Amino acid sequence: MSEFDAIVVGAGPAGSSAAIKMANAGLKVLLVERGDPPGTKNVSGGILWGKDLSQIIPDWEKTAPLERFVERKVTSFLTADSEISIDFKTLKFSTDRTGYAVLRTRLDQYLSKKASQAGATVITGITVDSLHMENGKVLGVVNEEDTITSDCVILAEGANPRVAIKAGLRQPPGDDDVALGIKQVYKLPEATINERYNLRGNAGFAGEYVLSFLEDDVYAGGFLYTNKDSISAGVVVSLSKLRENGKTRSFDIMEKFVSHPFISRLLEGGQIQEYSAHLVYEGGYSTMAKLYGNGYMIAGDAAGFSFSNGMVIEGMNYAIASGIMAGEAAIQAKKEGDFSDQSLSRYGRMLEESYAIKDKKTFRGIEKVTWSPLVHRIIPRIAENSMMKLFNETGEPKDHVVRILLDSAFDQGISKSDLLIQGYRLMRRM
Ligand SMILES: Cc1cc2nc3c(=O)[nH]c(=O)nc-3n(C[C@H](O)[C@H](O)[C@H](O)COP(=O)(O)OP(=O)(O)OC[C@H]3O[C@@H](n4cnc5c(N)ncnc54)[C@H](O)[C@@H]3O)c2cc1C
Structure with a gap:
């Protein structure tokens, strides 16, 4: 018999959310975090798009250490001399709040405390070295000489998932990922x-x-x-x-x-x-890990969730959403007494139905745009040239806006057809 129903590796947003979900349902849960206290190893910008938290902490907007809500969102190209921006602010975000600035040391400690209050055992300052496995089935975790057993392990170890890689459960991320x-x-x-x-x-x-x-x-x-x-x-x-x-x-x-x-x-x-x-x-859909198997599930960044298109960086929200779904799959598995690959596949099905995987599929290939010369060099220069022509009164005859835009584009040495192709790719992927 296992010591725990579930062991969660990593008390970031994914791991703590999974632990809260399972502990609330009465599962015997161990949450292991190498940072002491949780959050000391973590970095986010960070804006928390936290709506999913209300599933496990209904009053999170009142109790979580939220710094400020996002009222004003700016996306800019910065050249050496200029800033060209979309500056969006709305009073609507005062009533329907979407994102909150957070500091991870405070947020992660809050979430892990919630897991502990829900009944999970939280141990910090301990690094899981590897998985305890037999015949391809995960049976627990190993730290130095100690093995702790569980019916399932949720790997929520973040963007550099060494335990999952060591166990052959996912590929190491490449430079492009x-x-x-x-x-x-x-x-x-x-x-x-x-x-x-x-x-x-x-x-x-x-x-x-x-x-x-x-x-x-x-x-x-x-x-x-x-x-x-x-x-x-x-x-x-x-x-x-x-x-x-x-x-x-x-x-x-x-x-x-x-x-x-x-x-x-x-x-x-x-x-x-x-x-x-x-x-x-930053990896796209094709770089994602297999999300579950015999006795294990992978959540958050470790699985490849997170998204950036140059206008937003999101990851904590996907981590929370996937952690909650992994927790839910473990609860069902416990009811059936079955933690097999087949049983935990419901985690994969839940994710397929959720925005977490749908976003990954919708924005397949976005990383090619995010890190393209078009976005980092060509568009900013076109934008700067156009603005200079539009807003700089020289006493010379003026051109129509479309003419200015086209001239600015061709000034960059890019052909009409190339511009159209690259622009089309950009629009498709965004
Ligand atoms: C500079 C930067 C800016 C970002 N900005 C934003 C933003 O504005 N908004 C947003 O939503 N996202 C942002 N992200 C992404 C976001 O931080 C991640 O998507 C999110 O933290 C993923 O959560 P997670 O729980 O999967 O992993 P993590 O938050 O990385 O948590 C993993 C945890 O596992 C622990 N751990 C790892 N290995 C072990 C082990 N072997 N044993 C025990 N513990 C272990 C780690 O110490 C860590 O606490 C940003 C990221 C960076 C780096």
């Missing part, structure tokens, strides 16, 4: 943040930037999110481009982002409180 995220938290008075970002109360700003001013062929995006009395600033750098380039250092890109004239003035006077780096899972 992960990007490198770097983040700094700047302490600033609440009143300064409100004034600088045009905010009131607990309304917040979320900005994502394409860093098209980078000189060499390294591609990176940047983000700025307002917390109550700090700013989370960071970059996400294409790992394959970084490796091809071979000489640019990722932290120099971070430095260039925060020193850009339009960014530095938003951070001015801020004291750096925290510096962290982490992989961001």
